[in-house]
Amino acid sequence: MLLGTQLPGLLGRNAHGISSVISRMSENQLDGIVKGLHHITLVTSNQVINNKFYTGVLGLRRVKLTVNQDDVYHRHLFYADENASTGSAITFFEWPELPRGQVGLGSPHHLAYTAPSIDSLKKWEAWLISQGVSVTGPYARDGRVSLYLRDPDGVTVEITATDPDHEVTQQYLDEAKKNPGSVTAITQDMRLTKFNHATPVANDVKLTSMFFDKLLGLRNPITKPNPDQEGTTILEIGNEERPDFMRYLISEEASHGFVGKGNVHHIAMVVEDDESQRRIMRRLNDLGIQNSGVIDRFWFHSLYFRDPDGNLLEVATKGPGYAADEAPEELGTKLVLPSWVEPQRKEIETFLRETDSKNRQAWPPRYPKVATPPEALVVALRVASRGPSSR
Ligand SMILES: [Fe+2]
Numbered sequence: 224m225l226l227g228t229q230l231p232g233l234l235g236r237n238a239h240g241i242s243s244v245i246s247r248m249s250e251n252q253l254d255g256i257v258k259g260l261h262h263i264t265l266v267t268s269n270q271v272i273n274n275k276f277y278t279g280v281l282g283l284r285r286v287k288l289t290v291n292q293d294d295v296y297h298r299h300l301f302y303a304d305e306n307a308s309t310g311s312a313i314t315f316f317e318w319p320e321l322p323r324g325q326v327g328l329g330s331p332h333h334l335a336y337t338a339p340s341i342d343s344l345k346k347w348e349a350w351l352i353s354q355g356v357s358v359t360g361p362y363a364r365d366g367r368v369s370l371y372l373r374d375p376d377g378v379t380v381e382i383t384a385t386d387p388d389h390e391v392t393q394q395y396l397d398e399a400k401k402n403p404g405s406v407t408a409i410t411q412d413m414r415l416t417k418f419n420h421a422t423p424v425a426n427d428v429k430l431t432s433m434f435f436d437k438l439l440g441l442r443n444p445i446t447k448p449n450p451d452q453e454g455t456t457i458l459e460i461g462n463e464e465r466p467d468f469m470r471y472l473i474s475e476e477a478s479h480g481f482v483g484k485g486n487v488h489h490i491a492m493v494v495e496d497d498e499s500q501r502r503i504m505r506r507l508n509d510l511g512i513q514n515s516g517v518i519d520r521f522w523f524h525s526l527y528f529r530d531p532d533g534n535l536l537e538v539a540t541k542g543p544g545y546a547a548d549e550a551p552e553e554l555g556t557k558l559v560l561p562s563w564v565e566p567q568r569k570e571i572e573t574f575l576r577e578t579d580s581k582n583r584q585a586w587p588p589r590y591p592k593v594a595t596p597p598e599a600l601v602v603a604l605r606v607a608s609r610g611p612s613s614r
């Protein structure tokens with residue numbers, strides 16, 4: 224089994240020598256080329272439980288059931304909004320053999336989906352509690368309101384909403400909690416839309432800022448104190464339209480995490496087309512930063528590299544899209560393989576059946592408890608390191 228995509232030269236940290244590379248960077252012409260997030264990929268222990276949770280509990284739609292192209296005997300599951308929109312897809316490699324992962328440098332802390340309104344968060348809280356999911360919040364912070372939960376593998380998922388017309392105070396939210404109400408189904412006004420942000424972990428504000436600013440043209444990152452943990456910082460990175468689709472959690476004391484079950488594997492940003500992607504690749508090559516080269520993933524084209532702390536990043540094209548090989552109404556209903564993997568279908572299906580027979584898990588799962596406060600790095604590490612017995 225391959226831990227991660229099989230990307231030559233990309234299996235280690237990228238920090239050695241990168242600060243001198245970055246300091247040599249000239250101004251670049253890539254401003255505006257990165258549009259936001261494309262997808263976020265994680266690791267799950269069991270596709271059946273994973274599917275029930277992301278479709279039945281979070282109300283997403285499975286839009287692709289395929290295999291990991293770098294490890295074709297393991298599944299790759301894609302969930303997105305109803306229209307399979309770019310920037311809404313959370314994807315999972317099913318790797319039951321992998322140990323539980325740990326948040327830290329190179330292994331991101333959490334991801335956040337956007338909810339349609341602050342009112343819908345109250346419904347989400349009631350719904351998730353009714354499903355036995357551990358929830359904390361809502362918290363009013365930094366102009367947004369957020370609720371946090373953990374999926375059956377332990378991934379921290381934030382659901383966040385803003386209301387530009389009204390400032391919502393914590394006091395208001397605490398008062399509203401006294402009347403929780405009851406919700407028996409996910410209604411249209413609750414549907415999650417695109418990702419709001421991803422939160423990798425890094426050591427050095429300056430280095431991470433320069434990396435995104437000078438390499439990808441994501442200008443003027445902003446730092447803010449982390450309200451959940453003194454001594455740590457939130458570094459907001461984005462473009463004019465989406466100024467904080469990356470919200471790094473910066474701690475000088477953060478140690479290395481590792482990717483495993485229940486953790487983010489990589490974070491993909493979106494570019495409009497192949498030419499934009501090639502421009503980024505040329506810049507990586509000019510600067511001597513290791514990268515995968517462009518890889519055809521059939522539903523999009525991918526380019527991988529690591530940030531200075533070893534977090535695996537991808538730049539993916541918008542097209543061709545998830546409907547390239549399935550009718551829009553049939554997305555994700557059967558195992559599809561890219562044409563070059565199709566000759567191996569019989570062996571793959573046999574292997575997956577064997578995996579399933581050895582990998583039975585009960586539904587509903589015993590949900591891991593969500594950390595409080597949810598965006599504290601130390602707490603997250605402590606919770607993650609307790610392992611399965613804490614679940
Ligand atoms: Fe967050």
Ligand SMILES: [Fe+2]
Pocket residue numbers: 262264489491525537
């Ligand atoms: Fe990806």
